[in-house]
Amino acid sequence: MAVELAPDPDVARLAERTAAFVRAVVIPVEERLGGVARTESVRAELQAEAKAAGVFVPHVGVEFGGHGLDMRGRAVVFEEAGYALLGPLALNIAAPDEGNMHLLEAIATDEQKARYLAPLAAGDVRSCFAMTEPAPGAGSDPAALATTAVSVPGGWRIDGRKWFITGAEGAAFAICMARTSGEPGHAGGATMFLVDADNPGMKIVRHIDTLDESLYGGHLELIFDGCVVPDDAVLGEVDQGFRYAQVRLGPARMTHCMRWLGIARRAQDIALARANEREVFGAKLADLGMVQAMIADNEIDIAASRGLILRACWELDAGRSAAQATSIAKTFTSEAVWRVVDRALQICGALGVSGDVLLGRFLREVRPFRIYDGPSETHRWSIARRATRRHAAAGAEVRP
Ligand SMILES: Cc1cc2nc3c(=O)[nH]c(=O)nc-3n(C[C@H](O)[C@H](O)[C@H](O)COP(=O)(O)OP(=O)(O)OC[C@H]3O[C@@H](n4cnc5c(N)ncnc54)[C@H](O)[C@@H]3O)c2cc1C
Numbered sequence: 001m002a003v004e005l006a007p008d009p010d011v012a013r014l015a016e017r018t019a020a021f022v023r024a025v026v027i028p029v030e031e032r033l034g035g036v037a038r039t040e041s042v043r044a045e046l047q048a049e050a051k052a053a054g055v056f057v058p059h060v061g062v063e064f065g066g067h068g069l070d071m072r073g074r075a076v077v078f079e080e081a082g083y084a085l086l087g088p089l090a091l092n093i094a095a096p097d098e099g100n101m102h103l104l105e106a107i108a109t110d111e112q113k114a115r116y117l118a119p120l121a122a123g124d125v126r127s128c129f130a131m132t133e134p135a136p137g138a139g140s141d142p143a144a145l146a147t148t149a150v151s152v153p154g155g156w157r158i159d160g161r162k163w164f165i166t167g168a169e170g171a172a173f174a175i176c177m178a179r180t181s182g183e184p185g186h187a188g189g190a191t192m193f194l195v196d197a198d199n200p201g202m203k204i205v206r207h208i209d210t211l212d213e214s215l216y217g218g219h220l221e222l223i224f225d226g227c228v229v230p231d232d233a234v235l236g237e238v239d240q241g242f243r244y245a246q247v248r249l250g251p252a253r254m255t256h257c258m259r260w261l262g263i264a265r266r267a268q269d270i271a272l273a274r275a276n277e278r279e280v281f282g283a284k285l286a287d288l289g290m291v292q293a294m295i296a297d298n299e300i301d302i303a304a305s306r307g308l309i310l311r312a313c314w315e316l317d318a319g320r321s322a323a324q325a326t327s328i329a330k331t332f333t334s335e336a337v338w339r340v341v342d343r344a345l346q347i348c349g350a351l352g353v354s355g356d357v358l359l360g361r362f363l364r365e366v367r368p369f370r371i372y373d374g375p376s377e378t379h380r381w382s383i384a385r386r387a388t389r390r391h392a393a394a395g396a397e398v399r400p
Helices: 009-033 040-052 073-079 087-091 097-107 109-121 241-277 288-315 325-348 358-372 376-398
Strands: 127-130 148-152 155-166 174-179 187-197 201-207 219-230
Touching: 009 040, 009 073, 009 087, 009 109, 009 187, 040 087, 040 201, 073 087, 073 241, 073 288, 087 241, 097 109, 097 127, 155 174, 155 201, 174 219, 174 241, 174 376, 187 219, 241 288, 241 325, 241 358, 288 325, 325 358, 325 376
Parallel strands: 127 174, 148 174
Antiparallel strands: 148 155, 155 219, 174 187, 201 219
């Protein structure tokens, strides 16, 4: 089966414009702020510049101000945006808003799109996605979902606790996953609800102090305490939340990979610049075998990640579930970007751990990616189970 990897010319031009925008506008701001934007004014300024440059929200449809990129198109453009930590924020393709836009575009009603998607795509508001719960609730095993939503006259009452909810403070609304049938520990039925930030039943408990800081708004713990929402707050159909989560999570896994691949390339470029100029023991670092090995391994990790991402995106664009391909690409890329940034830092010596270059910041930012969107171990477990089932289903013909 032929897999087409080359982007079409319009996408290639958009990627070039994105790369130029990131270098000219975003990197100077990123260097000034140490890679972390903490104020709405920075977000608004960067997004205004991205709109002016014609690179804003490339993934959403033209009617919402975007370019309607398919997943392969996103792979090319998002990698360029990810070349700077603040690039995705500038283009309004950062997590969790980008994944929420994708989900809303796929399953929201026209009224919900007008009310939630349109302002989100315009950058006028932010959002969050509330699924994970403290133990014993939902984490790598979504079937443990403990937050409940029960039917009340005219709507639903949500009760439960969520944590690690990125961007929850200042978000205009949350997409909250709650159990509407079955018991924790069994899949049962979950439903997604659109909860407005001014709902008195949804409260912020605390900001969680984490290793990473660049995902805008940080990560929060929330409580849903008698949180009543109307019937039209249901996103999609009741009890279909686990299915919709896959609509969001498969592509969202890939877009995270694309953005972090950009940072891996940036780290490699920083290391290459250093290797080409720094001399030790009478030779350039770039001419020393062990440094060459690290440079080569970085090139291999970057190229292999890109290939796996494109392959998974091709399956998603073809309308397949791509469960195996996205698990493989996510596991490999999340570990590869860590290796690349770590080697780049090593090549730079003490400079690498200093604030003079952003490699230490990059290292902190990429580490949690081996946990969110499914920890590596969860994906390996799923990959192995699919492989053994496939082998069993094939029967005697493929016996060794
Ligand atoms: C920075 C960050 C941002 C996040 N943002 C959001 C957000 O916006 N919204 C949201 O809902 N959630 C968010 N999360 C939560 C994230 O999705 C969960 O952390 C993730 O699903 C793992 O769940 P857990 O932390 O409960 O780990 P657990 O489920 O407790 O798993 C712990 C460990 O068990 C191991 N493990 C898991 N499965 C298996 C297996 N099958 N076999 C062997 N070992 C296994 C892994 O090593 C795993 O790391 C975020 C997390 C982080 C770190």
